[in-house]
Amino acid sequence: MEAIEVAAESDLVEVEELSSRVADWDGSMTLTGYPPWQRILSELSQRLGAFGLDVTAPLSVEWYNAAVPRALHLPWLGRDRAPLAILVGNSRAIWEPFKSALRKQPALLAETHPLDAYVRRSVTSALSSFRLVDAYSSTGSVPAREDPGIKAAVYWDFDTRPGRLVAMQRLACISGMAYLNEEAHLCVHKKFGQWFALRAVVLFEVDPPTERPEILQDPSTSEDRERLRAEVKAALDHPDIFNRFEESQRKWLAVRDAIHPNHPMRYSPDQIEYHYTHKKDILMRGS
Secondary structure, eight states, X not given: OOOOOOOOHHHHSOHHHHTOOOSOTTTTOOOTTSOHHHHHHHHHHHHHHTTTOOEEEEEEXXXXXXXXXXXXXXXXXXXXXXXXXXXXXXXXXXXXXXXXXXXXXXXXXXXXXXXXXXXXXXHHHHHTTSOEEESOOTTSSOOOOSSOOEEEEEEETTOOSTTTOOOHHHHHHHTTXXXXXXXXXXXXXXXXXXXXXXXXXXXXXXXXXXXXXXXXXXXXXXXXXXXXXXXXXXXXXXXXXXXXHHHHHHHHHHXXXXXXXXXXXXXXHHHHHHHHHOOGGGGGTTO
């Protein structure tokens, strides 16, 4: 299977950030004797966790590409076999580190979407511990050097441009991270339930795992599904649903809650409100 063409380097990641060659990735990891993908996953997960990005799962790009239309394919980074992909997300754990970053970096509030900007900076910072080069230079090849490091590329959930759009929910299912509740169109994690978000997928020029994980199944009872269907119908039948934004969002929150009512990993009230409205004044509360 061929790798498809992707955007130029400026569209992948900031070269001065992602290509920083701070420490040799192999020397920085202590899990000797494990395959490179496991060592990368362990190191990256630890570093992402400090930013509240506490949900990760590895998979092969080949598994994903086989399940989606070609327009949504991820590249092979110039390899003759599929590279490693690590899906990145967060639970409610992201809220306090995000609020702390806002206090320390007020410029984040000037961003159109502060949380997206925080995620981008956090993932880039976590990757700085690896010896990386951008997957594609402006000429389509990696600059020649004695130790070129590992090719890498990052795709963001908020980037929906052609060639950048990724089926994140499909990645979550294929990686065994979550199952997709078709009624609510929400992924449900085995630990965090419906209270988690998908943020990015990072590709690395190393061999991925070879054993496919078990695909998670929906454990809902018939009573659960009936309750959820009722909430979805109420949300869709809501008068003027597309113009009365805040009221409609409350209906969709009820849909989310109906999947697993009173889930212990439910977001805080402020996090829920920001998730559904993106109002920046919420971010100033308790600052």
